[in-house]
């Protein structure tokens with residue numbers, strides 16, 4: 001099964017794709033370190049792959065460009081077939097971000113999601129500091145429906161770091177713990193067709 005866009009091909013994720021991800025670039029902004037895949041052993045790669053693909057309430061895909069290079073992966077999780085909704089996740093190789101691939105992947109997949117899978121609504125959660133992702137999602141038709149605080153993944157981050165200071169308004173320190181604002185975003189079939 002292949003879902004084709006103008007410059008991207010989306011296919012169900014295979015184990016060998018996870019091995020290719022080990023060669024991806026790295027984010028140098030500490031706010032994005034959670035998206036840097038650490039070096040994994042064969043066993044950890046297998047575990048990660050089965051965690052992503054082994055359940056029926058998730059679907060994970062690899063994204064290739066026209067040169068057959070693995071440039072990202074995406075998935076839908078928490079699929080609720082009765083409600084016809086799910087939650088999007090998407091991560092690209094840092095070497096291929098900011099080139100329009102994310103937006104094209106999402107809009108291509110939404111077409112399939114609404115028209116072939118007959119789903120009704122897609123949600124996602126994104127950190128307020130992640131301006132690039134928010135722009136990409138807004139361009140794809142998502143809009144913000146909720147804002148809440150969540151514990152930041154790195155409690156030991158250097159708070160004098162320039163990236164942290166720049167995004168100061170995205171963080172709150174509560175009783176010594178670092179929290180960051182999350183936006184919940186949504187798109188539904190009706191709005192998508194307009």
Ligand SMILES: CC(C)(COP(=O)(O)OP(=O)(O)OC[C@H]1O[C@@H](n2cnc3c(N)ncnc32)[C@H](O)[C@@H]1OP(=O)(O)O)[C@@H](O)C(=O)NCCC(=O)NCCS
Pocket residue numbers: 032035090091092093096097098099100101102103104125126127130131132133135136
């Ligand atoms: C989020 C992600 C999938 C988006 O894909 P992408 O291919 O980089 O996005 P696109 O190039 O299609 O769109 C990005 C847009 O954000 C804009 N942008 C980039 N940095 C920005 C910033 N700091 N502030 C505002 N806008 C910014 C770009 O200019 C572009 O908009 P434009 O096309 O109107 O110029 C990708 O960047 C990624 O994998 N990031 C790391 C992991 C991640 O954050 N995942 C999402 C978790 S919710």
